[in-house]
Amino acid sequence: MVEKLDKRHTGTEKIILEAARQVFIRKGFDGARMQEIADEANINKALLHYYFRSKDKLFMAIFVEVIQSFILSSVKLIQDPGHSVFDKIRLFVEKYISLIQENPYLPGFILNELNRRPDRLVGIFKSSGLELDYFFSQIEKEIREGKIKPVEPEHLLINMISMCVFPFVGKPMINTIILSYSEKDFNLFMEERKRTIPEFIINSIKKQ
Amino acid sequence: MVEKLDKRHTGTEKIILEAARQVFIRKGFDGARMQEIADEANINKALLHYYFRSKDKLFMAIFVEVIQSFILSSVKLIQDPGHSVFDKIRLFVEKYISLIQENPYLPGFILNELNRRPDRLVGIFKSSGLELDYFFSQIEKEIREGKIKPVEPEHLLINMISMCVFPFVGKPMINTIILSYSEKDFNLFMEERKRTIPEFIINSIKKQ
DNA sequence: TTTATTTTTGACCAATTGGTTAAACCAAAT
DNA sequence: ATTTGGTTTAACCAATTGGTCAAAAATAAA
Numbered sequence: 277m278v279e280k281l282d283k284r285h286t287g288t289e290k291i292i293l294e295a296a297r298q299v300f301i302r303k304g305f306d307g308a309r310m311q312e313i314a315d316e317a318n319i320n321k322a323l324l325h326y327y328f329r330s331k332d333k334l335f336m337a338i339f340v341e342v343i344q345s346f347i348l349s350s351v352k353l354i355q356d357p358g359h360s361v362f363d364k365i366r367l368f369v370e371k372y373i374s375l376i377q378e379n380p381y382l383p384g385f386i387l388n389e390l391n392r393r394p395d396r397l398v399g400i401f402k403s404s405g406l407e408l409d410y411f412f413s414q415i416e417k418e419i420r421e422g423k424i425k426p427v428e429p430e431h432l433l434i435n436m437i438s439m440c441v442f443p444f445v446g447k448p449m450i451n452t453i454i455l456s457y458s459e460k461d462f463n464l465f466m467e468e469r470k471r472t473i474p475e476f477i478i479n480s481i482k483k484q
Numbered sequence: 485m486v487e488k489l490d491k492r493h494t495g496t497e498k499i500i501l502e503a504a505r506q507v508f509i510r511k512g513f514d515g516a517r518m519q520e521i522a523d524e525a526n527i528n529k530a531l532l533h534y535y536f537r538s539k540d541k542l543f544m545a546i547f548v549e550v551i552q553s554f555i556l557s558s559v560k561l562i563q564d565p566g567h568s569v570f571d572k573i574r575l576f577v578e579k580y581i582s583l584i585q586e587n588p589y590l591p592g593f594i595l596n597e598l599n600r601r602p603d604r605l606v607g608i609f610k611s612s613g614l615e616l617d618y619f620f621s622q623i624e625k626e627i628r629e630g631k632i633k634p635v636e637p638e639h640l641l642i643n644m645i646s647m648c649v650f651p652f653v654g655k656p657m658i659n660t661i662i663l664s665y666s667e668k669d670f671n672l673f674m675e676e677r678k679r680t681i682p683e684f685i686i687n688s689i690k691k692q
Numbered sequence: 693t694t695t696a697t698t699t700t701t702g703a704c705c706a707a708t709t710g711g712t713t714a715a716a717c718c719a720a721a722t
Numbered sequence: 723a724t725t726t727g728g729t730t731t732a733a734c735c736a737a738t739t740g741g742t743c744a745a746a747a748a749t750a751a752a
Contacts, residue, residue, distance in 0.1 A: 288729085304600065306514035310710060320731050325711060381599070388596045390656040391589070392512065398656050412665050425687070430665050430673070431680045434658060435647050442646035445653060448598040448606050450642060457620055457638050465638070472639045479633070480688035496699085518740060528701050533741060 289327055291317050296324075297338045301385045305335055305392070339389065340400050346382065347404045349375060354433075355410045361418050362482075364411070365436065366474045372440045373470050377463075384445045408433065424481045432481070439473050497535055499525050504532075505546045509593045513543055513600070547597065548608050554590065555612045557583060562641075563618045569626050570690075572619070573644065574682045580648045581678050585671075592653045616641065632689045640689070647681050 295317035299308045310331055314321040328334035350372055354364055376383060390397050415429040443450050447462060454460055460468075503525035507516045518539055522529040536542035558580055562572055584591060598605050623637040651658050655670060662668055668676075 304512070304514060304596075306512060307600065309708090311708095321710090322712080322732085323730060326729075329711095331710065384596065384599050387653050387657070388512075388592065391592050391653070392515065394656045398660065401657065402660055406660060406664070408661060408664060427684070428676070428680060430662050430668075431677065431684070433661065434651060435681075435684060437654075438646040438650035439643050441654075442650040443642060445595050445599070446645075446649075448602045449595070449609060452606065452610055452614060453616060453641065454638050456614070456616060460638075468636070469639065472636060473643075476635070476639070476643060476688050480684050484692055517738090519738095529740090530702085530742080531700060534699075537741095539740065 288319070288323070292319070292324060292327055292334075293338055293341070296334050297342065300335060300338055301342075301379075301381050304385065305331075305389060308335075336400075339397060340404075342382065342386065343400050344404045346375075346386070347401075347406055351406060351408070355407060357410065357414075361415055361424060362478055365477050368436060369440055369473045369477075370470050372437075373466055376441065376444050377466065380444050380447070383441050387445060422483065425483055427481050432477075436473075436477065439469070439476070443469065496527070496531070500527070500532060500535055500542075501546055501549070504542050505550065508543060508546055509550075509587075509589050512593065513539075513597060516543075544608075547605060548612075550590065550594065551608050552612050554583075554594070555609075555614055559614060559616070563615060565618065565622075569623055569632060570686055573685050576644060577648055577681045577685075578678050580645075581674055584649065584652050585674065588652050588655070591649050595653060630691065633691055635689050640685075644681075644685065647677070647684070651677065 292313070296308075296313050299313045299316055303309075303312070308331075310324055311321050313334075314324055317324075324334060328337060350368070353359075353371060354368055356364070359367065390401065411433070412429040415424070415427070415432065418424050419426050443462075443466060450465070451462055454462070454465055500521070504516075504521045507521045507524055511517075511520075516539075518532055519529050521542075522532055525532075532542060536545060558576070561567075561579060562576055564572070567575065598609065619641070620637040623632070623635070623640065626632050627634050651670075651674060658673070659670055662670070662673055
């Protein structure tokens, strides 16, 4: 019964990957312990090495998975030829923040590991289908057509990403700042941002 | 010779702190090794424990120092009653980016550690003189006076910080994105941002 | 110089780490 | 029932870790 065997195999493998994912994201590569991953998966530590040969290999496995699902889901929309730049801004901000809200510690994890071992990990990032050429040329086109003010496409994109992602990375800091001004909690603040960020961007680049 | 003693003492202490600073920022708390700090300082490892009792205490010492110098230098300007909101945006972006350029890995370090051990570190952040009330009320005042469009002060501030800081935290990602569009290098890109960010923000909130 | 104090060191320790191994387990095939 | 194959485990290992300590070195006081 190859099928049954494969299912069992994939079963434990998935359980390990899920456990590793949680622990790595929570503690980072250096902070994560193989024993803790084994505990989280309710299996013996040696089994980790049976499926994935080393901590590094296990980490790579989850990192690739995490990057790809994260990149793909957000790039698709932005490269879609079926929306105007304004619509893309609105849709991207809403969708991107919602995506991160489901996994709030993912950006911090990715960015930190990427910085800590760039030579090891940047390759994964580059080869994960990160294509932005259509979006960039679409912006240039709408500028030529006089639909939006002249802006540098790269800066616009980085601004969008920055305003969406940074609050999650800087949550402890943001909470301190916001709570010193109002009683708003972080989740409410991010819900507001789904509205204020597109408004802020579009106000900046729309022609009057 | 109390003076001489104190100088020597402060001398080694400062050498240790400087070494610890470099290693902790480069490797993070979990990744840093006491031996590596000792090597960096060219002293015996036991001497680290002689001056600072534990790795944690040593880390706290440098974290407090780092936070305070970082916060203070940036908050001063923003609370200064002598500038308009527009001027503050221009000055802040220029000064904040320049500050980080001198220490590009500081934001990533601070944000990551803050997320990793919030209960331990957020207190330091809170008690480091982070006051923003004047800036917030100044924005509200200029809105009432019709000088700028209605905006939520907290969102505006977070937007400013996000667009300045995030690129440094996401440098490996940013480089991939930018280089896929132009041949610009990161430093040039950040120099451009000193101009494009204030323009972007002011375009968004100015009245026409 | 001699004594007292402080600073620096090398050697050491217990605990933890990622990783290994040989044996046990367990379902399926003979 | 026995064998066969992959799966899971407990026990173990070498290396590394933060941390200690007693003695040496350097400095100041007498």
